[in-house]
Amino acid sequence: PLGESIDTILYAGNQTPLYYLLLRMLPGDGIGFVRASAVGFGMLNVLLMSEIVVRFYHNRTLGLALAALLAVNPMHIVLSRTARFYTLLMAVAMIAIVCFMLLVRGRRSNSLWAAFWVSSGFLYLLHYTGLALPALQLVLMLLNVRQYRDVLRRWIPGQIAVVLPLLVWYGVL
Numbered sequence: 001p002l003g004e005s006i007d008t009i010l011y012a013g014n015q016t017p018l019y020y021l022l023l024r025m026l027p028g029d030g031i032g033f034v035r036a037s038a039v040g041f042g043m044l045n046v047l048l049m050s051e052i053v054v055r056f057y058h059n060r061t062l063g064l065a066l067a068a069l070l071a072v073n074p075m076h077i078v079l080s081r082t083a084r085f086y087t088l089l090m091a092v093a094m095i096a097i098v099c100f101m102l103l104v105r106g107r108r109s110n111s112l113w114a115a116f117w118v119s120s121g122f123l124y125l126l127h128y129t130g131l132a133l134p135a136l137q138l139v140l141m142l143l144n145v146r147q148y149r150d151v152l153r154r155w156i157p158g159q160i161a162v163v164l165p166l167l168v169w170y171g172v173l
Contacts, residue, residue, distance in 0.1 A: 002021075002024065005017075005020050006020075010172070010173065013173050014128075015127070016124075016125050016126060016127060016128065016166065016169055017169070018122070018125040018126050019085035019088065019126055019127075022088075031083055034083040035081065035082070035083050037088075038079070038080055038081070038082060038083060038084065038086075038087050038088070039080050039081065039087075041080070041087035041088045041090070041091050042076060042077075042079070042080025042087040043080075044087075044091050045070060045076070045087060045090050045091050045094065046067045046070050046071045047067070048091060048094045048095075049063075049066050049067045049070050049094070050063040050064060050066065050067035051063070052094060052097075052098055053066050053067075055098075056101065085126055085127060088126060089123065089126045089127055089129070089130065092119055092122050092123045092126060092130075093123055093130065093133060095115070095119040096116060096119040096120045096123050096133060097133070099112060099115050099116035099119060100116060100137055103116060103151055103155075104140075104141075104148055104151055108150075108151070113154065113158070116158075117158050117161070117162050120133070120134065120158075120159070120162050121162035121163075121165065124162065124163060124165075124166045125165060125166060125169070128166075131163075131166075134159050134163075137155070138155075141155065
């Protein structure tokens with residue numbers, strides 16, 4: 001039951017509730033649906049890895065090689081078979097990374113910013129480790145502050161806004 005799930009998450013204190021709330025949307029209540037979604041996101045990660053490399057480095061061979069390495073990576077296989085959030089976390093992180101890379105490379109449409117904020121906020125609410133991404137982004141922009149000043153001015157208030165739901169969760173804990 002949902003109440004027991006939330007109580008368990010609150011007791012442990014090491015998870016955010018978003019993934020477990022999303023599981024409620026799956027049809028049926030068997031473990032098969034949960035594992036199938038993890039497998040699906042694991043396969044999506046392989047596809048995303050290939051597409052990211054091809055689009056940013058224009059090298060299909062490198063994209064296929066990295067996707068193949070991810071597909072046979074024992075840890076990725078194990079995580080794709082479990083009923084946990086890791087493959088979803090990786091897929092959302094890759095989407096946020098692609099959006100950020102496009103932003104710092106000069107594409108600055110409102111729809112791209114929106115995709116970046118939504119994927120980032122979703123990432124932070126999936127697991128605390130998602131907060132490593134904005135830390136790295138901030139370091140990159142501060143090391144090149146002249147080059148990324150315009151991005152940084154829009155990035156800071158947006159990050160504050162998308163981290164607020166996570167801070168509310170911390171307050172509940």
